[in-house]
Amino acid sequence: MDTSQLLKGVLDLAVLAVxxxxxxxxxxxxxxxxxxxxxxxxxxxxxxxxxxxxNAGMLTSYVVPSEEGPHRKYYSINETGRARLAESRExxxxxxxxxxxxxxxxxx
Amino acid sequence: MDTSQLLKGVLDLAVLAVxxxxxxxxxxxxxxxxxxxxxxxxxxxxxxxxxxxxNAGMLTSYVVPSEEGPHRKYYSINETGRARLAESRExxxxxxxxxxxxxxxxxx
DNA sequence: AACACTACTACGCATCGCACAGTACTGTCG
DNA sequence: CGACAGTACTGTGCGATGCGTAGTAGTGTT
Numbered sequence: 001m002d003t004s005q006l007l008k009g010v011l012d013l014a015v016l017a018v019x020x021x022x023x024x025x026x027x028x029x030x031x032x033x034x035x036x037x038x039x040x041x042x043x044x045x046x047x048x049x050x051x052x053x054x055n056a057g058m059l060t061s062y063v064v065p066s067e068e069g070p071h072r073k074y075y076s077i078n079e080t081g082r083a084r085l086a087e088s089r090e091x092x093x094x095x096x097x098x099x100x101x102x103x104x105x106x107x108x
Numbered sequence: 109m110d111t112s113q114l115l116k117g118v119l120d121l122a123v124l125a126v127x128x129x130x131x132x133x134x135x136x137x138x139x140x141x142x143x144x145x146x147x148x149x150x151x152x153x154x155x156x157x158x159x160x161x162x163n164a165g166m167l168t169s170y171v172v173p174s175e176e177g178p179h180r181k182y183y184s185i186n187e188t189g190r191a192r193l194a195e196s197r198e199x200x201x202x203x204x205x206x207x208x209x210x211x212x213x214x215x216x
Numbered sequence: 217a218a219c220a221c222t223a224c225t226a227c228g229c230a231t232c233g234c235a236c237a238g239t240a241c242t243g244t245c246g
Numbered sequence: 247c248g249a250c251a252g253t254a255c256t257g258t259g260c261g262a263t264g265c266g267t268a269g270t271a272g273t274g275t276t
Contacts, residue, residue: 002117002231003199003203004117004231004263004264004265005116005117005118005231005232005264006116006117006118006199006200006203007263007264008113008114008116008117008231008232008233008262008263008264009110009112009113009114009116009262009263010113010114010207011263011264013207013211014207014210017210017211018210025223025224026223026224027222027223027224028223033210036206036209036210037206037209037210038206038207038210041264041265042264042265042266043223043224043265044225044226044264044265044266044267045263045264045265046264047223047224047225048263048264048265049263049264051225052263066222066223066272066273067273068222068272068273068274069221069222069223069271069272069273069274070222070223070224070270070271070272070273071223071224071271071272072222072223072224073223073224089211091111091114092114092207092211095111095114096204096208098144098145098146099118099121099122099146099200100204101144101145102122102125102126102141102144102145102146103121103125103197103200110262112232112233112234112262113232113233113262113263115232115233116231116232116233116262116263116264117231117232119232119233133254133255134254134255135253135254135255136254149233149234150233150234150235151234151254151255152233152234152235152236152256152257153232153233153234154233155254155255155256156232156233156234157232157233159256160232174241174242174253174254175242176241176242176243176253177240177241177242177243177252177253177254178239178240178241178242178253178254178255179240179241179254179255180253180254180255181254181255217276218275218276219274219275219276220273220274220275220276221272221273221274221275222271222272222273222274223270223271223272224269224270224271225268225269225270226267226268226269226270227266227267227268227269228265228266228267229264229265229266229267230263230264230265230266231262231263231264231265232261232262232263233260233261233262234259234260234261234262235258235259235260235261236257236258236259236260237256237257237258238255238256238257238258239254239255239256239257240253240254240255241252241253241254242251242252242253243250243251243252243253244249244250244251244252245248245249245250245251246247246248246249246250
């Protein structure tokens with residue numbers, strides 16, 4: 001099956017979600033998402049999403065040179081990002097319940 | 109906001125769902141989906157999805173010439189389609205609860 | 217020296233919903 | 247009766263986005 005299509009438009013939400021508590025860098029965000037159950041998420045998708053959110057002004061970023069490996073580009077959610085997160089969450093919930101409704105009718 | 113991306117990979121499921129009870133033609137399926145809450149679904153999307161599902165062997169079709177308007181191309185779900193519906197529904201439920209989980213963690 | 221792991225970037229592809237335009241038929245209203 | 251709205255379908259092309267793949271670069275392990 002193709003779970004990748006289901007991520008469309010939702011990966012933004014998921015990334016914002018895992019960043020809400022603590023700042024994170026790309027590789028770390030990937031791990032958090034997978035730990036959260038999104039096992040199939042591609043790393044390139046996450047890096048791309050981070051850049052998109054950053055360009056959209058929802059994240060700030062700062063580089064931390066690591067002494068044990070390559071540098072890490074940390075991303076931090078700002079107010080715009082939080083607003084977007086709240087908004088997207090509502091959109092998601094509404095959409096999910098609508099679809100569940102359609103599926104329920106079928107089962108009945 | 110952009111609800112259209114959320115439909116990705118789910119419109120198939122929704123279309124199969126509304127066809128499960130009764131056969132339907134394109135224009136009618138659009139109405140059923142909108143009545144079910146998917147207000148923003150585009151008609152071209154539905155027609156395209158119907159054709160895709162048909163080509164994938166999940167629907168059969170027959171034309172009914174209407175005496176009051178253009179002909180209607182009815183689509184009927186078959187066994188393959190039903191199997192796909194059940195499968196996709198499970199995929200959806202699993203995915204949705206995973207994402208809800210990620211959002212819950214955030215709220216906590 | 218070879219390999220694995222971490223960490224990021226960049227290119228190009230595939231999917232899929234959608235806007236738009238076009239065809240065609242029916243009924244209604246001025 | 248002519249213009250318009252509603253019904254019903256088809257086809258073209260676009261845009262957003264997740265992903266595969268490759269490349270770069272640093273560190274540690276065997």
